[in-house]
Amino acid sequence: MAAGTEVTQATGAQQDTAQPRKAPSRFWARVRYQLLNVFAGLAFLYLLVPIAVVILFSFNDPPGRFNFTWHKFSTAAWQHPFATPGIQDAVVLSLKIAFLSTIIATILGTLMALALARYSFRGRSVTNFVIFLPMATPEIVMGSSLLTLFISISFNRGFTTILIAHIMFNISYVVVTVKARIYGFDRRMEEAAMDLYANEFTTFRKITLPLIMPGVLAAAMLAFALSIDDFVITQFNAGPDITFPLFIYGAARTGVPVQVNVIGSMIFLIAIGLMAVNILYQNYRGKRDAIAISGAVRKAQLAEAT
Amino acid sequence: MEQPDVRLERVTKQFGDVKAVDDLSLSFDRGGFVALLGPSGCGKTTTLRMIGGFEEPTAGTVYLGEQDVTGLPPYKREVNTVFQNYALFPHMTIFDNVAFGIRQRGGGSKHQIAQQVGEMLELVQLAGFERRKPTQLSGGQAQRVALARALINKPRVLLLDEPLGALDLKLRKQMQIELKRIQTEVNITFIHVTHDQEEAMTMADRIAVMNQGQVEQIGPPGELYEQPRTAFVAGFLGVSNMVWATVTGPGTVQLHEGTVARVPQESLEGGHKELRIGVRPEKMRIVANGSGDGAGDANRLDGTVKDVSYIGVSTQYIIETAAGDELTVFAQNVGRSAERAAPGQKVGVLWDPEHTFVITDTREVPTLEEQL
Numbered sequence: 001m002a003a004g005t006e007v008t009q010a011t012g013a014q015q016d017t018a019q020p021r022k023a024p025s026r027f028w029a030r031v032r033y034q035l036l037n038v039f040a041g042l043a044f045l046y047l048l049v050p051i052a053v054v055i056l057f058s059f060n061d062p063p064g065r066f067n068f069t070w071h072k073f074s075t076a077a078w079q080h081p082f083a084t085p086g087i088q089d090a091v092v093l094s095l096k097i098a099f100l101s102t103i104i105a106t107i108l109g110t111l112m113a114l115a116l117a118r119y120s121f122r123g124r125s126v127t128n129f130v131i132f133l134p135m136a137t138p139e140i141v142m143g144s145s146l147l148t149l150f151i152s153i154s155f156n157r158g159f160t161t162i163l164i165a166h167i168m169f170n171i172s173y174v175v176v177t178v179k180a181r182i183y184g185f186d187r188r189m190e191e192a193a194m195d196l197y198a199n200e201f202t203t204f205r206k207i208t209l210p211l212i213m214p215g216v217l218a219a220a221m222l223a224f225a226l227s228i229d230d231f232v233i234t235q236f237n238a239g240p241d242i243t244f245p246l247f248i249y250g251a252a253r254t255g256v257p258v259q260v261n262v263i264g265s266m267i268f269l270i271a272i273g274l275m276a277v278n279i280l281y282q283n284y285r286g287k288r289d290a291i292a293i294s295g296a297v298r299k300a301q302l303a304e305a306t
Numbered sequence: 307m308e309q310p311d312v313r314l315e316r317v318t319k320q321f322g323d324v325k326a327v328d329d330l331s332l333s334f335d336r337g338g339f340v341a342l343l344g345p346s347g348c349g350k351t352t353t354l355r356m357i358g359g360f361e362e363p364t365a366g367t368v369y370l371g372e373q374d375v376t377g378l379p380p381y382k383r384e385v386n387t388v389f390q391n392y393a394l395f396p397h398m399t400i401f402d403n404v405a406f407g408i409r410q411r412g413g414g415s416k417h418q419i420a421q422q423v424g425e426m427l428e429l430v431q432l433a434g435f436e437r438r439k440p441t442q443l444s445g446g447q448a449q450r451v452a453l454a455r456a457l458i459n460k461p462r463v464l465l466l467d468e469p470l471g472a473l474d475l476k477l478r479k480q481m482q483i484e485l486k487r488i489q490t491e492v493n494i495t496f497i498h499v500t501h502d503q504e505e506a507m508t509m510a511d512r513i514a515v516m517n518q519g520q521v522e523q524i525g526p527p528g529e530l531y532e533q534p535r536t537a538f539v540a541g542f543l544g545v546s547n548m549v550w551a552t553v554t555g556p557g558t559v560q561l562h563e564g565t566v567a568r569v570p571q572e573s574l575e576g577g578h579k580e581l582r583i584g585v586r587p588e589k590m591r592i593v594a595n596g597s598g599d600g601a602g603d604a605n606r607l608d609g610t611v612k613d614v615s616y617i618g619v620s621t622q623y624i625i626e627t628a629a630g631d632e633l634t635v636f637a638q639n640v641g642r643s644a645e646r647a648a649p650g651q652k653v654g655v656l657w658d659p660e661h662t663f664v665i666t667d668t669r670e671v672p673t674l675e676e677q678l
Contacts, residue, residue: 188393191360194380195387196407196455210397 051268058261065255077258081266084257090247091263093159097243098227101166106220108167109174110212116175117182134172142169143236150237157239165237166230170223177222181215228267309371311336311495312357312463317366319352319519326352328519330366334463339489339496341510343503345542349519350499354465357497359383370462381410386456387465391472392448394440400427400451401436407459426454429488446477453485457492466498470505482508503543507531515539531586536667540584547633548584548665557659559583563629567605568659582665588636589661592623595652604656609633611651621646625655 057067061074082088115121116128134142143165150161189211193203209216231245238246248260310333319327327349334340342350355361356368359380368376375383386407394403404423413419427433430450440448449469456464469485470478486509489496500506506513507527514524515538523530523539534540540548551559557571559581569583595608612632613624616639623635633655637646647653 186391186393188389188391189395191380192387192389192393192395192455193406195358195360195385196459197381197410198406199379199381202410207395 054261055265055268058258058265060258060261062258065257067256067258067261074258077262081259081262084251084259086242087244087247087257087259087263090242090244093241094228094244097159097162097166098224101163101170101227102220102223105167105170105174105223106216109171109219109223110178110216112171113175113178113182114208117179131172131175134169135176139230139232143233146233147236157237158241161237161239162234162241162243165233166227169230169233170226173222173226174219177219178212178215181212181218185211309336310334311338311371312497313369314353314357315367315369317353317356317363317368319349319356319361320364325519327356327363330520332514332521332524334495334497337493337495338512339486339498339510341498341500341506341513342516343500343506343513343542344516346501348516350501350516351467353516354387354467354497354499357463358385358387358465384462385465386459386461386463387467388449388452388456388469390468392440392452394443394448394451394455396440398439399436400432400438400440400443403440403451404455404458406455411459422458423454426458429457429491430454445473446481449473449481450484453488457488457494460492461494463495463497466496468499468501470500470502478505485509507543513543515542517542532661533663534584534665537582537665537669540663540665545587545634546584547587547590547631548582549627549629549631549633551581551583553579553581561607561629563627565605565607567607567662568603569662569664570660573662573664576666578666580668584663584665585657585661587622587634588620588638590633590635590655590657592625592635592637592647593654593656594647595654604658605662607633607655609653609655611647611649611653614646614649616646623647625653 057070058077059073059075060067060070061072061076062069063071077083082091112127112131116124116131146161146165146168147157150157155161185208189207190203193207194200198206229245230243231249234243234246235249242250244263248256251257251260312334314330314332317327317330318325326347330349330353332353342353344350352361356363359375359378359382363376366376367374370384395406398406401420401423404426405419408414408419408422413422423436424433427435430453432447432450432454435443435447435451440451443451449472452469466485470481473481482505485496485498489509498506498510511526512524513527513530515522515530517538523535530539531543534543534546537548540546549561551561551567553574554560554566557574558566558568559574560566561583567583574581607627609625609627611623612626615622618639620636620638623637625633625635627633635655
């Protein structure tokens, strides 16, 4: 017994001597851990403060024509988001262009991505490179070159030229996004469908398209976002037409109406809302499958028992 | 005679400079279970894919029954495939996966489809799994779904491309028995591609051993094992001992170090002079040096024990002959362990003449590496 106590004492003493060295390291570990949280918090702040300011100032009642200093809380701008002359036309034009260019670019880009990822043909690597060019070229160069092209073939600038320009740069992003999804695709899935009496078109509709759909949707969302806020290229090729970004730029010279913040906030909130719906739907689907399975398992167990 | 279910006539498939399948003619009888066995790159999968319609032969014709199906797409062939890694549709439930084929062919009312799917899932012992997704299945279950998805279409022929390759050993054994049961039950021609000789022997009633785009030998597993015609078949199916010999008379050969051995007379009818004789390791037995014990009609070859390994049910001996050939002998562990020969000991190896097979081709035996 006595020897036993001695031993514990001895180890206790050792621990005592070890303690002072250990304590600071634990302290620093905690600091380091907290520091990570602090950095993460700062990063979020950095990302979110500008958006928060936009939303906050949409409730401002500015003293002058410039919505730059906080004056008074007001919901006037939210009640009449299109009160500023011209803003409604600009928003509608931007939405039209964004929808059309997204649909066309997504269809063309998906088909191109399929061709590029699936088949080897003469000129494939050249096509891959050319697809990449609009992303690598500075927007200002693209915008001005396009303008040069339209002028030299004496094509009137307006809705059509904006649409053409947006489809052009959107296609690149769609191709790149969808191609990434196709590379992760097991070709045997399609062989299996054809083996099960589905012809090429049915196979595409029932197997290929659903499986690359997440990539296609991501590409479409990216294209929409790129189109709706493009300024540089649109500026060159818009002619007399005014999209929402062009409207804000023009307005900023004579005064920024609160409505600009309101519409900006709306776009942001709609995007957040869509994402939330998506997450909720995914969760619901996961749960529904889980319920279906536990039901099936119970049924199987019952069948076994009887 | 009945028309074979599948017939390949002088089929060649070329990928660039490589001939994956080289002038292959092969026919598969109705209701049989045939294994295409061979090392990777021997052309077995390409052969299967040409029957399924996933590859076009460079030359030759593929017949299903009497119909020439060369050039027809997979969806116009009465053939279904169980793919390696199963290729289940991940976005569909098990029910929709299994029902895919009959729905494509416009097969019946909702109720009829549900009934057929239910029957199929019962056949593969997965009743109650209808609403699961493929990602929620184990490997063995996915394998069964793939099987049900193919069989529900009642194809003329079922193609299986290394169907058990992704399963662990125990499950694989279980599925081998299961597959054989299902095949007997549905009575459909199965063509099964594998590189696993044991798998082929367990399930198939005929095995076609393939090598370099050609069939080396085709026959029932027992025949291939007992009477391999080429060194490749002898080496690929199990372990075999082969030594060079010269024909000296009807039914007798002389081994190169001088021993005379007797072989079945009819095996020498080819008229070859220099050939190899072979014996399976379990058909040989070891006797003490000098003793003529139990020799009788048996052939005898003397040598030195080089290595002994105890494997439980049997003991594996490596015996080196005077000519430097190494013989592998499997001895059942029926006696006591003290009776085992020790390394360095001089022993005699005995075997019955009728267990001797004769190899007349001169190609080398595949090395282990080539087999893999």
